[in-house]
Amino acid sequence: MFTMDTYRRLPVRFVKGEGAYLYDDKGRRYLDFLSGIAVNSLGYGDPEFTEALCQQARELLHVSNLFENPWQEELAGMLLKHFWTRGKAFFCNSGAEANEAAIKLLRRYFYERGEKRYRIITFYNSFHGRTFGSMSATAQEKIHVGFEPLLEGFDYAELNSMESVMKALKSETGGIMLEVLQGEGGIREADGEFLSKLQDLCRREGLLLIVDEVQTGIGRTGRFYAYEHYGLQPDILTLAKGLGGGVPIGALLAREEVAKAFKPGSHGSTFGGNPLVCACAKVVVRRVEELLPRVEKVGNYFKQRLLELQAGKVRGKGLMLGLELHKECAPIVLKALELGLVINCTSEKVLRFLPPLIVEESHVDEAVDILKEALKP
Template identity: 50%
Template sequence: MTFVGSRFGEREEELVDLDQEEIITQAGRCLMQTYGRLPLALVRGEGAYVWDAAGRRYLDFVSGLAVNGLGHCHPRVVEAIRAQAGVLMHCSNLYHIEPQVRLAGLLIENSALDRVFFCNSGAEAVETAIKLARKWAKKRHGPERYEIITALQSFHGRTLAAIAATGQPKYQQGFEPLPPGFSYVPFNDLDALRAAVGEHTCAVMLEPVQGEGGVNVAAPDYLPGVRALCDELGLLLILDEVQTGIGRTGRFFAHEHYGITPDIMSLAKSLGAGFPIGAALAREDVAAAFTPGDHASTFGGNPLACAAATAAVETILESGFLDQVTRTAGHFRRRLEELRARFPMIKEVRGLGMLIGAELNRDAAKAVQGRCQESGLLINAIGDRILRFLPPLTVTTAEVDAAVDILTTALAQESEG
């Protein structure tokens, strides 16, 4: 099937062999049914837009669930992948890898941490953080220190350890018995966290913004209070910045808004601007708990992934880039607040930077998401009452306004219906 002309700009190219209905049908036959997929087959993206197999264009305010931080097919990332693919795509971590060293240097230079471990996903980065925290604690305090406290409504990934760390039972059901050693406290409740610390506690792991939990933002004094508590009690502070890191909140890392530094941090999503890569960073004395043979990843930090991520990170770190993200995010937030004043069904607008949620006062999130999709806007419904917006960091105010216009119509239709 070939799409040409106005549907795909001036480019003429064969994109898919199957039409949209055939793709959806084949997916139902061939793929494990682990996703509640929407009836939409996307075949191309450029900037803030994607096209489906029928040639329809959509504003993409999901961005691959915060992965496409630079939008779709950013030229610098595409060129970096093309260039590296013709030189060396993979070797092994048995050897030194120049693109890996370059990316690690960039991350260290722009954080307060000292060592990097590369992997392929956010869940793997979280697994690395868990293993490192336990290894450090056993060396420092003895074998009885292994428990990690996390927050209710958190989300840390889909591996067994990551769902055990996740404070949402719906992700754990059916996979028991889960790895032990995790406990949960309410988010933004420092007293509850202090009360939960026991003789087995070695670390606290938190997201600065709980994205999958409903876009719940850490209160201004919460993370500083957690940092002080961890220092007082000799615990490690792990920050899961898989979704919030690499510019998503208008700072390179979300914890910069709070004036603190973690001991371990997990990254992924926007790090590769669409190419799979994850990373765990740690300060020197903590990272030293790992010795050769303790942890590994066959594909982690391969040259191709590191080349893509380096191009993405260099772009985001350019002068003025994050300032523009903050300005555009502020404009988006103001437009959403205008909608809240107009539509009583919007209970609250909250978020940080380009990670924004709108909580509804009734079970209408999926219906609003569907109406927006029909009109050319992709957004994400979390459960029944939360709309999550994750536009690319490169989105323009004009594109934000176009998205708000579509959302306005969807909310009006839902209010009337």
């Protein structure tokens, strides 16, 4: 009634969560295979997470980034432990903010080097956010409608096509930005050989490789960072969603040489990396490290169960999977919701599954049973 009409909200009011389940205001239980769109990594009501949140709330919620912040330092160390080389971290509040920071860092890096290289190649069906820079980086026309003129400096290419990338390459190109597994674009995976050639191109031409892991990062695909599946060495990495387990946090990681381009006053965030969100994220990171083998095992099991349905193409890794149908899937999502399963539709015909990382094979069986019913004509 009082909020702007920016979402197509489904007719359910969730009031409680426990484990992998949500409960509505009528007391009905739903199996959550969406996790707030890859956010609730540990599901709902996790005791350790809840205790960390409450304890930090009692002690200190927020302190300005004008002062030392040991919570940020601890979390940064945990994230950089999994990064492929020595680096630095910056904390913000969302994935869009992390990607904005990545765009700024690239431009600043080349400015510091005295090079006029500011353009970034991104890929069709990508999604990098809805703020102005991240929206301009997103190569989906439907996201741009009504907001032109966009931020200048982005060139779009076809995923898995080096020919398309080479056509987009200009003398002002400073980097390439991509998701190794496109989420909003329909769970579309970059090919390993293509990624290897892309990295070779970046090294040869002195480009920065930016990997957007807002949706794929923090264990979602069975590796701590999804780029690990392909042996990539990104110069810049962006994170959010599952990192906070439900509280708003984004992060930018960059190798040390690149990170040096940010100096006091060049970038910042009022709320970014406050004690509360960092305390929560530290719990998430520790738990995800332990959960990785299970994510891979349950993800493989889930993928096999989806293939057995013979309902369409199955794509993805770990617990980030998609089922591409031969028809629009919005009605299927609504039917599944009526039957007690929370999923969503992306790219019009792809059912997207992003369950909490704590799910077990029994949850998968329950989800597939409901999905069978939802798929019936």
